[in-house]
Amino acid sequence: MPLLLLALALSGPALAQGSDQGPPAEAGWVRKRSAQLQALDKVTARITVLDAVVGQPVRFGSLTVTVRACNARPPDEVPDAAAYIEVRDDLLPAASPLAFRGWMLANAPAAHMLEHPVYDLRILDCR
Template sequence: MILLAFAAAAVAVTPMAERVVTLSALNKRSGRAETFTAKPGEQVSFDALTVRVRACETTRPEEPKLTGAFLQIDERLRGGAARRLYSGWMYAESPSLHPLEHALYDVWVRSCSMRFPAVGPDTVVSGRAAKSESSAKKSPEAASAPSN
């Protein structure tokens, strides 16, 4: 029974391809800023940057907030060549933990949208009468009292 509940919970989590990450980018020279949304497997362009989203994760609503995305950021150079500037996880709550270090651009994660299952193997449901059989031995029924 617990295995079935766990399997149902695993199915209800948002598949990676359906999650949506929100990113922001800033051109420090011009002051231009833009916010993008993309799903894992997609890419967005900002000036000479190409940002590929590979994954995004966020903690359940009842847990301390931690949101991250695995990004690959390339810069298009003159002549059409590209140079990898960044490849790794960025976290919305700690943008300085793994920042893009570039003289002209900043890129940061703002959010990752996904859903979580409503039930899981440790879910306690109130309001229903729980019907369970105890594995403890039952005491013998009280013998009827002798009548006087």
């Protein structure tokens, strides 16, 4: 049990919501310049694929999405992508906390999700 807790403590901060660190470099992640995101409007059932350059905000409905980092696995490994994303809902006051800030994983979309009544967002790929 203590060994499991140590392993979680060492790996957890890199992927925890609110962390500004990326996936561990020793895990073989490669930095990329843009992210491909899938956005869903739950009211209209409209799905949109967004291409977001790291550091440049993109809009979807009332959301402003900024990808701060996007990392992918090398081609010789199992495909995966991880993006550090900040999401602001522009319908809320400017002083409100962000709707989401943290790492999203392509192969584990439920691990760290945007919890919003109208929109869903997930990372598809880093390029």
